Amino acid sequence: MSGLPVARILVDSPLPQLDQHFDYRVPEALDAAAAPGVRVRVPLRAGGRIATGWVIERVERSEFRGDLSDVVDVVSDVPVLAPDVWRLARAAADRAAGNASDILRLAIPSRYVRAEQAWRNAEADPGPLPAAAPAVEGYEPGRVERGIAAGERMVLAADARPVQLGSGTWVGAWARTVAQAAAHALAHDRSSIVAVPDYRDQEQLEAALAEVVDARRILRTDARQTGPARFRAFLEAMGDHARIVIGSRSTVYAPAARLGLIVVVDDGDGSHAEPLAPGVHSRDAALIRQEQSGAAMVFLGHSRSVEVQRLVGLGWVHEVPLRRGSRPRVVLTEQQAAPDSGGARIPSAAWREAQEAVSAGPVLVQVARPGHTPMLVCDRCREPARCAACGGALVVPRSGGPASCALCGTSAAGWRCPVCEATAMRAAVVGASRTAEELGRAFPRTRVVVSDGERPIQRVGPESGLVVATRGAEPVADGGYRAVLLLDGERMLLRESLRVAEDCLRWWSNAAALAAPGAPVFLVGVGGAVGVRSPPGGRRTGRLRNSRRVARCASSCGADGLGGVDPGAARGRARAHPGGAGRRRARTDPGGEGLDRAVVRFGYSVGAEVAQRLKAEAIRAATERRRPVGGRRAGRAVVRVRMDDPELP
Numbered sequence: 001m002s003g004l005p006v007a008r009i010l011v012d013s014p015l016p017q018l019d020q021h022f023d024y025r026v027p028e029a030l031d032a033a034a035a036p037g038v039r040v041r042v043p044l045r046a047g048g049r050i051a052t053g054w055v056i057e058r059v060e061r062s063e064f065r066g067d068l069s070d071v072v073d074v075v076s077d078v079p080v081l082a083p084d085v086w087r088l089a090r091a092a093a094d095r096a097a098g099n100a101s102d103i104l105r106l107a108i109p110s111r112y113v114r115a116e117q118a119w120r121n122a123e124a125d126p127g128p129l130p131a132a133a134p135a136v137e138g139y140e141p142g143r144v145e146r147g148i149a150a151g152e153r154m155v156l157a158a159d160a161r162p163v164q165l166g167s168g169t170w171v172g173a174w175a176r177t178v179a180q181a182a183a184h185a186l187a188h189d190r191s192s193i194v195a196v197p198d199y200r201d202q203e204q205l206e207a208a209l210a211e212v213v214d215a216r217r218i219l220r221t222d223a224r225q226t227g228p229a230r231f232r233a234f235l236e237a238m239g240d241h242a243r244i245v246i247g248s249r250s251t252v253y254a255p256a257a258r259l260g261l262i263v264v265v266d267d268g269d270g271s272h273a274e275p276l277a278p279g280v281h282s283r284d285a286a287l288i289r290q291e292q293s294g295a296a297m298v299f300l301g302h303s304r305s306v307e308v309q310r311l312v313g314l315g316w317v318h319e320v321p322l323r324r325g326s327r328p329r330v331v332l333t334e335q336q337a338a339p340d341s342g343g344a345r346i347p348s349a350a351w352r353e354a355q356e357a358v359s360a361g362p363v364l365v366q367v368a369r370p371g372h373t374p375m376l377v378c379d380r381c382r383e384p385a386r387c388a389a390c391g392g393a394l395v396v397p398r399s400g401g402p403a404s405c406a407l408c409g410t411s412a413a414g415w416r417c418p419v420c421e422a423t424a425m426r427a428a429v430v431g432a433s434r435t436a437e438e439l440g441r442a443f444p445r446t447r448v449v450v451s452d453g454e455r456p457i458q459r460v461g462p463e464s465g466l467v468v469a470t471r472g473a474e475p476v477a478d479g480g481y482r483a484v485l486l487l488d489g490e491r492m493l494l495r496e497s498l499r500v501a502e503d504c505l506r507w508w509s510n511a512a513a514l515a516a517p518g519a520p521v522f523l524v525g526v527g528g529a530v531g532v533r534s535p536p537g538g539r540r541t542g543r544l545r546n547s548r549r550v551a552r553c554a555s556s557c558g559a560d561g562l563g564g565v566d567p568g569a570a571r572g573r574a575r576a577h578p579g580g581a582g583r584r585r586a587r588t589d590p591g592g593e594g595l596d597r598a599v600v601r602f603g604y605s606v607g608a609e610v611a612q613r614l615k616a617e618a619i620r621a622a623t624e625r626r627r628p629v630g631g632r633r634a635g636r637a638v639v640r641v642r643m644d645d646p647e648l649p
Helices: 083-095 100-107 113-121 143-150 173-187 199-209 227-237 249-253 282-293 306-314 348-358 432-442 489-493 500-512 528-532 604-623
Strands: 006-011 021-025 039-043 050-059 073-076 153-157 162-164 170-172 191-195 218-221 244-247 259-265 296-301 318-320 329-332 362-367 375-378 425-429 448-451 465-470 483-486 520-523 548-555 588-590 596-603 639-643
Touching: 006 039, 006 100, 021 050, 083 100, 083 249, 083 282, 083 604, 100 249, 113 227, 143 153, 143 173, 143 296, 143 318, 153 306, 162 173, 170 173, 170 199, 173 191, 173 199, 173 244, 173 259, 173 296, 191 249, 191 282, 199 218, 199 244, 218 227, 244 249, 249 282, 259 282, 282 296, 348 362, 348 465, 348 483, 348 520, 362 432, 362 500, 432 448, 432 465, 483 500, 489 500, 500 520, 548 604, 596 604, 604 639
Parallel strands: 153 296, 153 318, 191 244, 191 259, 218 244, 259 296, 329 520, 362 465, 362 483, 448 465, 483 520
Antiparallel strands: 006 021, 006 050, 039 050, 039 073, 162 170, 375 425, 548 596, 548 639, 588 596
């Protein structure tokens, strides 16, 4: 780096005003080590404060007229920030009105010296590339392979059945599809990045990949790994060898040589939504990276999110239909009028099928919630019954007795529905534990297994038994379930969310995909359009919230400064965008003393400008000192922005 004495550095800080490049002079002793991409320590402000940052580039001279401070030290001479990862982080942060350093904190693991030294001393031996590219089964012959070679954006409907690998392990057919696509890219010496919802999906995918590629070519990065193991995998991904990197949502930021394929599995799952600032969804980060790199993009799942369907409607993503595969046989049942007893909760037709199926193998029973205590709703209008004192849910205690509040314990005596004024309640959903007890009494000589968030079970054998699982915790059964009962559909649809129908379709479709080919799937208590659209693979979305982006803002300086939204718009009046490309709406709610909250709705075409204005307002609020009020010390206002919040009503 001789002759380039100035380093432009991004400081690792959550402050919005520091989300820019700062110029520092590179001492001669650090000239060789301070290369672009390495971590460094630099002075920040007065008082001897030292901050960590990344060298973005080296330049000949600085535009700053004063004296530059010196880089204090180089943390490591390993360039952990790859150029393509930096471009992705910068673009994703700008789209979300956030800081690039917040994304880099998720993308680059913490440094472990011993792991780094072991990586330096190890000989790189990733194993051979696949001799031949395996065919991606279930679709038009060669269609997916041609899309990968052309860098196409595709959405695939997953084959809804379990399959047995050569090792004897049973996995979802989706895992084999992803493994075949990634192996095809690897055979052409191209890397793949695969983001899945959680560790159970990772293990299925890892088992499927081991059948078609050398295990040394597979890198796993997830939160269940130890810190040194995760850092070591990150360092190995930085090499020149093509790899298949699998993991959770942050895997889309992994460095990968000659990236040829990006896969996001079940993008509608809440695990893909990043809770930390700036909250970039893995789907959005993957789309940005695909556009920057030219790699192929694949969305795969048993159901389709509204966002992906919007891209299909625009022609931005191409739909690849499933030509040869299995789809579950879904049977809709009538809603039960008295689900209090174990027998009445399950329709007679489903009950008979379960009795016959359990003798041949496992039967899956999906319920809405864990635990034992049933939740109550109004018997007339099905409004959830809540405590008049604190608003908590009214439940029936496990020991029996009258209903009471699950939070404060207040008795439900004298309860009256606030919607229809009825006084009678009924059980809307029974927890997994109580369901298992009821089924155990109904099937006295049958093994009953419970799988939920606290006691997750990943696999069950082909033996006869009943598996009671909460949504998302259903284990994979060897050979598939002989029958699937999807209970509590009515209660699932009562969840207060704009995405409730989409989420329910995904939960039901994922559970139905665990059934053996030809096995019946009973959807209890749901009918109408939602029930008819429940079979996976053919869902179409209507006029849902898919044509607007949403930003949630919280400000201590009032909503009149939020990205140019004036007080009139803050009171709910729409104002046309200056360029006529879209509209923005905002509404404010009191969130406490001196705090305003606003929801800004705007079109995709003006998303970049809105994000830029909101980011500018956050910087202005953070750098502008407020006047003392009521004898209090002067302080700074705070503006927090969350774009595309999936839980926003």
